[in-house]
Every structure is written in structure tokens, then in C-alpha cells.
Amino acid sequence: MNYNNYIGIDISKGKLDLAVLNQEGELILYQCLNDKKSIIKCLGEIFKESNLSKEDTLIIAESSGHYINPLIWSIIAENYLLWIEDGYQIANSQGIRRGKNDEKDAEMIAIYGKRFSDRCQLVEASSECIENLAYLNSERELLTKEMVKYDQQLTDHKEYVKPSFYLSRKKRYTELIANLKTHISEIEQEMEKLIENDPKLSHYAKLLRSIPGIGKQVSIATIIATKGFTKFTDPRKFACHVGVVPFEYKSGSSIRSAHKISQRANKKMKSLFHLASLVVIQLEGEFKDYYLRKQTENKMSIINAIRGKLIHIVFAVIKRNEPYTKEFKPSFQNCTN
Structure with missing residues (x-):
């Protein structure tokens, strides 16, 4: 226009x-x-x-x-x-x-x-819902980091601190962790209600969660990052945004390095798709077969290819407006570095 x-x-x-x-x-x-x-x-x-x-x-x-x-x-x-x-x-x-x-x-x-x-x-009207989701998700991430911090301290201090002091700290931290878990659960429920009340986003969430390895957190984070699939409509551009596409670095006859991933990326989304990749290689199907077939190669290159393919499947189910089925045969061509 x-x-x-x-x-x-x-x-x-x-x-x-x-x-x-x-x-x-x-x-x-x-x-x-x-x-x-x-x-x-x-x-x-x-x-x-x-x-x-x-x-x-x-x-x-x-x-x-x-x-x-x-x-x-x-x-x-x-x-x-x-x-x-x-x-x-x-x-x-x-x-x-x-x-x-x-x-x-x-x-x-x-x-x-x-x-x-x-x-x-x-x-669009859904943008207000997405902004609210982003706000709640940022709070969830903050509380999750706090919970992990307290939990790690309990593990690290156990064998190196006088038992009486350790037990008193453990009691306090256990109560804090329990409270944080409760608050995180409340936030997640509120986020689910927001999605349920928006027909378009609710439909997108159902489509995404039909994909192996894509659960509530990955689906919500993807909806937020893509602004309801309006900011990104091309899986290749989103893969660049997430940081799973390798780029070459050379000028003339000078090659600075081999193909590598750019650090200018959405690191949170990258970690979520990494976790999703670790899930799908444990499930029977094309992803596990591909991982086992390529085990002699660089492990991170294989995982990165699976991350890239998951992103392409995410956009495919949205574009086709159909849930993922086992008949869908992922191609890993152009997904490796």
C-alpha cells in the first residue's frame, strides 16, 4: 500500500x-x-x-x-x-x-x-495480546533464573559448609524455591488463558504443539518472537534471527574462518530450539534416524541442522494451516554447516 x-x-x-x-x-x-x-x-x-x-x-x-x-x-x-x-x-x-x-x-x-x-x-488486534504475553514471559524468565540460582547454591554448598549453617540456609532456600515455583505456575496459567482467549493465537499454539519437541514454552516464545507470525513469515529469516544459520567470512583470497554461526542472534530462542532438538532425537522417527546416521560427524553441526529443520516445520504447519503428522518427511538439505 x-x-x-x-x-x-x-x-x-x-x-x-x-x-x-x-x-x-x-x-x-x-x-x-x-x-x-x-x-x-x-x-x-x-x-x-x-x-x-x-x-x-x-x-x-x-x-x-x-x-x-x-x-x-x-x-x-x-x-x-x-x-x-x-x-x-x-x-x-x-x-x-x-x-x-x-x-x-x-x-x-x-x-x-x-x-x-x-x-x-x-x-493487528492480536499485537496487544502478544505484548501482554511478552511481559508475562519476561517475568517468568526472571523468576526461573532466581529459582535456578537458589537451587544451584544448595547443590554447591552441601559438601563445603558446616552442616548447621547449610541446613538453616537450605530451609530458607527451600521455602523460596517453593514460592517461586508457585508464582511461575500462576504466570504460566495466566499466559495460557491469554492464548485461549485469542482464537488466532490459540490456533497457532495448537498447530505448533503438534510438532515433536515443541511444547508450551517453545510455542509461546515462538509466537512472541514472530509477533504472531507477522514479523517473520520466512523460516530462513527466522533461522538467521535465532542464530542457527552458518555464514562464511572471507574477503578476496583471505578466508577469516570456516562457516560459523553469527553471535548476533536471539540467544533465548536458540536455547529453546536446542532443547527441542535434544527431545526429538530421543523419539523414534526421521530426526533420530538422521542423528544416528550422522554420529561420526561434528555433534553440534548435527544438532544445529535439526534446530534449523524444526524451525522450517514450525513455519510449514502455520502456512499449511495443518497440524504436524508422522507422514511429514523432513529434509535436512541446506540445514547443515
């Missing part, structure tokens, strides 16, 4: 800086508080003063965690067109920059939106 006007928004905790780039190429700056009421009022004034229409005006903002939620609530309530782009992507499209402030960032985002509008992926 072609747009005539663009609004770039730089988001901070307390305020939004907005840059309107109209079809004449003029840039007009605005500012408002970062709450739903103020945002709705400010956008209403902008559209009225500049005589903009919702159908041909694209609003662009960079992803900024939970600080972006008031903007999403406002956009959904008033039916504006919003594109949320990764901040790293925006920053690396601008070339060399000197100096920085919020107004300039808003202008940069508006210009980026105009330049790359053909790439835009508009926010």
Missing part, C-alpha cells in the same frame, strides 16, 4: 516525540505524555491540523519494550495504522550519525518509514 504521510514516534518512559512527514516533505514536531489519553488527544490534533486521513498515514515506532504499550492501546482503540520496527534495524539504515536527541530520532524514524514503507507490517 502507498502512503502519503508518515509519523515517526520516539518513545521514552514519560513522553513521546512525534515527527510528522507530510506529502510535501515538511517535517512538523510534536510532543505528548506517554499515556493512552494524551496519545489519543495528540494524534487527534495532528490529524486535524495537518488534514491527514487514517487510510494513507503510516505511524512508525521502534520497539521499546513495555513503554510502547500505551501507544498500541491507542492505535487499536482509534484504528490508526502502526508499524513497529526493530530499533537496531532503524539505526543501521541511517549511515554515519553524530549527536542524538529525541526529536532527531523521531525525524529519523519518520524518514525510515517513508523509505522502507514497502516492508511495513501493521499492528
Whole structure:
């Protein structure tokens, strides 16, 4: 779709800086508080003063965690067109920059939106549910790390600390771990309710969980990372994002290293698909057969190929809108390094 006007928004905790780039190429700056009421009022004034229409005006903002939620609530309530782009992507499209402030960032985002509008992926109603899932999932990860930390200390200290001191710490930590498990379980139940109440995401979750090795945590994390399969529609691009695609590093006749995985990746998603791979190689089927057949080769290369194939199957079941079946024959071609 072609747009005539663009609004770039730089988001901070307390305020939004907005840059309107109209079809004449003029840039007009605005500012408002970062709450739903103020945002709705400010956008209403902008559209009225500049005589903009919702159908041909694209609003662009960079992803900024939970600080972006008031903007999403406002956009959904008033039916504006919003594109949320990764901040790293925006920053690396601008070339060399000197100096920085919020107004300039808003202008940069508006210009980026105009330049790359053909790439835009508009926010849908499910986006609010996904943001809520992401918020709950971050809390779950935080509590899980705390639980593992306390559990590891109990294991590490057992043989090296005076028994009376160890037992008193063990009692306290055991109570903390039990409480954390309860809270984690409550969070997981809340996340499941969010998915169940959204027909589209509920359907996606069922499709993903039909795949061997893909359970609740991997399916939810994948839905969050792909923004409900709107941010990523190509399995190869998502595999790059996760960090399972090997790249070559050479210039002219100089070869810096063999093909290797990029460290610029979503490490959490990579670890989840790694665990899923370790599960499927224990189950009877093509994945186990492939693993056993390749045992003489580098183990991590084999696991990486399985991670890559799992990602391709994830996108295949979503695209076909059908659950995974045992008749599905995974091909490992182009999945190895």
C-alpha cells in the first residue's frame, strides 16, 4: 500500500516525540505524555491540523519494550495504522550519525518509514495480546533464573559448609524455591488463558504443539518472537534471527574462518530450539534416524541442522494451516554447516 504521510514516534518512559512527514516533505514536531489519553488527544490534533486521513498515514515506532504499550492501546482503540520496527534495524539504515536527541530520532524514524514503507507490517488486534504475553514471559524468565540460582547454591554448598549453617540456609532456600515455583505456575496459567482467549493465537499454539519437541514454552516464545507470525513469515529469516544459520567470512583470497554461526542472534530462542532438538532425537522417527546416521560427524553441526529443520516445520504447519503428522518427511538439505 502507498502512503502519503508518515509519523515517526520516539518513545521514552514519560513522553513521546512525534515527527510528522507530510506529502510535501515538511517535517512538523510534536510532543505528548506517554499515556493512552494524551496519545489519543495528540494524534487527534495532528490529524486535524495537518488534514491527514487514517487510510494513507503510516505511524512508525521502534520497539521499546513495555513503554510502547500505551501507544498500541491507542492505535487499536482509534484504528490508526502502526508499524513497529526493530530499533537496531532503524539505526543501521541511517549511515554515519553524530549527536542524538529525541526529536532527531523521531525525524529519523519518520524518514525510515517513508523509505522502507514497502516492508511495513501493521499492528493487528492480536499485537496487544502478544505484548501482554511478552511481559508475562519476561517475568517468568526472571523468576526461573532466581529459582535456578537458589537451587544451584544448595547443590554447591552441601559438601563445603558446616552442616548447621547449610541446613538453616537450605530451609530458607527451600521455602523460596517453593514460592517461586508457585508464582511461575500462576504466570504460566495466566499466559495460557491469554492464548485461549485469542482464537488466532490459540490456533497457532495448537498447530505448533503438534510438532515433536515443541511444547508450551517453545510455542509461546515462538509466537512472541514472530509477533504472531507477522514479523517473520520466512523460516530462513527466522533461522538467521535465532542464530542457527552458518555464514562464511572471507574477503578476496583471505578466508577469516570456516562457516560459523553469527553471535548476533536471539540467544533465548536458540536455547529453546536446542532443547527441542535434544527431545526429538530421543523419539523414534526421521530426526533420530538422521542423528544416528550422522554420529561420526561434528555433534553440534548435527544438532544445529535439526534446530534449523524444526524451525522450517514450525513455519510449514502455520502456512499449511495443518497440524504436524508422522507422514511429514523432513529434509535436512541446506540445514547443515
